[in-house]
Amino acid sequence: xxxxxxxxxxxxxxxxxxxxxxxxxxxxxxxxxxxxxxxxxxxxxxxxxxxxxxxxxxxxxxxxxxxxxxxxxxxxxxxxxxxxxxxxxxxxxxxxxxxxxxxxxxxxxxxxxxxxxxxxxxxxxxxxxxxxxxxxxxxxxxxxxxxxxxxxxxxxxxxxxxxxxxxxxxxxxxxxxxxxxxxxxxxxxxxxxxxxxxxxxxxxxxxxxxxxxxxxxxxxxxxxxxxxxxxxxxxxxxxxxxxxxxxxxxxxxxxxxxxxxxxxxxxxxxxxxxxxxxxxxxxxxxxxxxxxxxxxxxxxxxxxxxxxxxxxxxxxxxxxxxxxxxxxxxxxxxxxxxxxxxxxxxxxxxxxxxxxxxxxxxxxxxxxxxxxxxxxxxxxxxxxxxxxxxxxxxxxxxx
Ligand code: FES
Ligand SMILES: [Fe+2]
Numbered sequence: 001x002x003x004x005x006x007x008x009x010x011x012x013x014x015x016x017x018x019x020x021x022x023x024x025x026x027x028x029x030x031x032x033x034x035x036x037x038x039x040x041x042x043x044x045x046x047x048x049x050x051x052x053x054x055x056x057x058x059x060x061x062x063x064x065x066x067x068x069x070x071x072x073x074x075x076x077x078x079x080x081x082x083x084x085x086x087x088x089x090x091x092x093x094x095x096x097x098x099x100x101x102x103x104x105x106x107x108x109x110x111x112x113x114x115x116x117x118x119x120x121x122x123x124x125x126x127x128x129x130x131x132x133x134x135x136x137x138x139x140x141x142x143x144x145x146x147x148x149x150x151x152x153x154x155x156x157x158x159x160x161x162x163x164x165x166x167x168x169x170x171x172x173x174x175x176x177x178x179x180x181x182x183x184x185x186x187x188x189x190x191x192x193x194x195x196x197x198x199x200x201x202x203x204x205x206x207x208x209x210x211x212x213x214x215x216x217x218x219x220x221x222x223x224x225x226x227x228x229x230x231x232x233x234x235x236x237x238x239x240x241x242x243x244x245x246x247x248x249x250x251x252x253x254x255x256x257x258x259x260x261x262x263x264x265x266x267x268x269x270x271x272x273x274x275x276x277x278x279x280x281x282x283x284x285x286x287x288x289x290x291x292x293x294x295x296x297x298x299x300x301x302x303x304x305x306x307x308x309x310x311x312x313x314x315x316x317x318x319x320x321x322x323x324x325x326x327x328x329x330x331x332x333x334x335x336x337x338x339x340x341x342x343x344x345x346x347x348x349x350x351x352x353x354x355x356x357x358x359x360x361x362x363x364x365x366x367x368x369x370x371x372x373x374x375x376x377x378x379x380x381x382x383x384x385x386x387x388x389x390x391x392x393x394x395x396x397x398x399x
Contacts, residue, residue, distance in 0.1 A: 008331065015330040018349055019173050021268040022056035026353045031055050032143035033352075033362050034249060035150045036267050037277055038071055038131065039138045040165060042296045049093065051084035055142060056270040061131070062104075065090050069131035070104030071140050077108070077126050102126060136163060136294025137265075137277065149366045151222070152375045155253055155263045155281045162291060166278035166299035170318055173327040174250060174268040175346075177276065180317055181252045181264075182341035184215045184228045190320070191313050198311060216243075217341050222364040223248040224348065225379060226341060238381035245378050248364045249349065253378045259283050261380070272326040276318070 017026040038052050044063040051074055052061045058074040060083045070093065076083050081097040088094070092103040092110070100121075101110035106128030108121040129140045130147060135156030141147040156163075170177060180186065188211060196206040211231040218225050227243030229235065244254045250266040263279040278299050284290075301318030303309045308319020335343060352362035366372060 011331045014350065017353055018346060019175050019327050019330075020271055021174065022271065026357065028055055029143070029356050030249060030349065030353050030362065031268060032141075033148075033356055033365065034143075035132070035139040035141045035148075036250075037137040037265055037275075038129075038140040038267075040167075040294070040296045041133055041136050041138060042293055044069070044138065045293070048088050049084060049086055051082070053269045053273075054140070055268055057127070057142070059127070059129070060084050060086070060093065061138065062086070062088060062093050064088060064092075064104070068104065069133065069138055070102075071129045071131050071138075072102055072104065072106050073127040075126075076100060077124055100124075102128075104128060104131075135279070135281075136165060136296075137279075148361070149369060149372050151364070151366045152372050153247070153253070153263075154375045154377050155261045155279065157375045158281070160284050161261070161281040162284045162288070163279070163281045163294045164297065165280070165294060166297050168276040168278070168299045168301055168314070168318055170274045170276060170301065170322055171272060171326065172274060172322050172324065173271055174266050174274045175330075176324050176328045177266045177274050177318075177321050178246070178250050178252075179342045179345060180321060181246045182217070182224070182226060182345040183339070184226060184341065185212060185338045186317075188212055190316050194310070194316070195313075215341065216240075217344050218243075219348070219363070220245065220379060222376075222378070223251075224345065242379050242381045244380045246345070247378070248352065248362065253380055255380050255382060256280075278314070 019027060021028045021031050032055065036054065038054055039050065039061050043050065044061065048063040050061050052059045052071065059071050060074050062070045064070065065088060072083070072093070074083055076095040076097065078095065078098060078100050081095055083093060083095055083102070085096045086093040087096065089101060092101040094101045099110065099112040100108055103109050106126040108124035111118065111121045114120055129142050132139050132150050134150060134152065137156070139150050141150070192207060192209045196209055199206055213229045213231045216227045218227070222245065224246045225243040226246060227240050229237060229240040233240065235241070244252070246252055252264045254262050256262045260283070261281040265277040265279065267275045267277070269275055299314060301308060301315045301322065308323065309315030310319055348363070355362050361367070
């Protein structure tokens with residue numbers, strides 16, 4: 001009996017290590033070892049100061065008139081006003097209440113109400129994180145110094161592509177959203193089988209229905225590769241020989257069709273909320289001018305009545321993840337043979353946490369600038385071996 005309780009306590013602790021993202025938590029240290037998107041350039045053009053909650057921290061993201069960005073604590077250290085209502089000066093963000101001004105390093109550089117010669121402002125400093133723009137996303141690093149390099153993955157920077165990004169907000173923990181990527185079978189049972197049941201009821205033609213003959217997983221420099229062999233394909237199928245990556249800790253990169261690249265990045269807002277960026281990079285039409293802005297669109301998972309939109313592929317994934325609960329009770333799961341990828345992923349995350357706690361870099365930490373130029377080529381199969389035509393795959397626009 002004691003044994004059972006101990007085992008449960010151990011498991012509960014293990015899942016806390018994986019799911020919690022706040023400052024000082026093991027999982028929070030893991031997230032803070034990587035650059036994460038904090039916003040988009042498009043939204044900052046509309047409004048130059050925005051509140052951002054990231055890894056359980058309340059921050060404001062701002063765009064200075066010279067086009068540089070800052071990410072600093074939301075609470076004004078004077079008397080606690082939210083700096084989301086601040087206004088931009090060329091050199092910093094000005095609190096609306098008494099005009100204290102903060103630069104993008106979190107230094108207080110002006111206190112207009114204080115007597116000349118006052119040194120109070122020199123003793124005030126608030127939290128500030130670096131921001132870098134890449135591919136229309138604003139990336140930040142919230143971990144200890146020295147910051148690693150922001151990896152220039154091809155999907156975000158390769159020339160000759162037209163890009164756009166969808167955004168979804170999910171009221172659930174990040175882990176259950178990313179585990180979906182290590183779970184190839186759900187494609188067969190949910191996106192194909194379930195979709196076809198719905199389509200049959202509606203008198204619609206079925207989408208392609210295929211069966212996984214086998215699946216496999218392996219590590220690569222930036223995370224893990226997921227491979228599948230569909231029944232009827234030969235072993236030289238790129239989905240089996242190459243597969244596609246899950247870049248640690250939270251990004252999937254796939255090819256949709258005809259060189260249309262797609263990435264999905266899940267960013268923990270806090271323990272029970274996740275932002276999901278759906279990132280498309282399609283071949284640019286011949287002769288088109290380079291994009292000056294990467295458009296952003298909403299990608300909802302919910303119907304107006306608050307239930308999951310299960311007719312589309314993205315609504316199926318997101319709606320079911322949300323239905324698992326705010327932080328799904330991993331301890332109550334009955335993991336099966338088909339969950340090998342999920343188990344490997346959890347184990348790999350726990351190993352990265354152990355590495356960080358031992359003062360080492362986790363997998364995918366980039367510190368060699370030579371590897372980062374002109375970009376990092378991700379391994380990915382040439383295309384998915386199935387088509388969602390007719391399945392309203394709105395994650396990558398509806399088609
Ligand atoms: S509360 Fe911000 S300047 Fe006073
Ligand atoms: Fe899916």
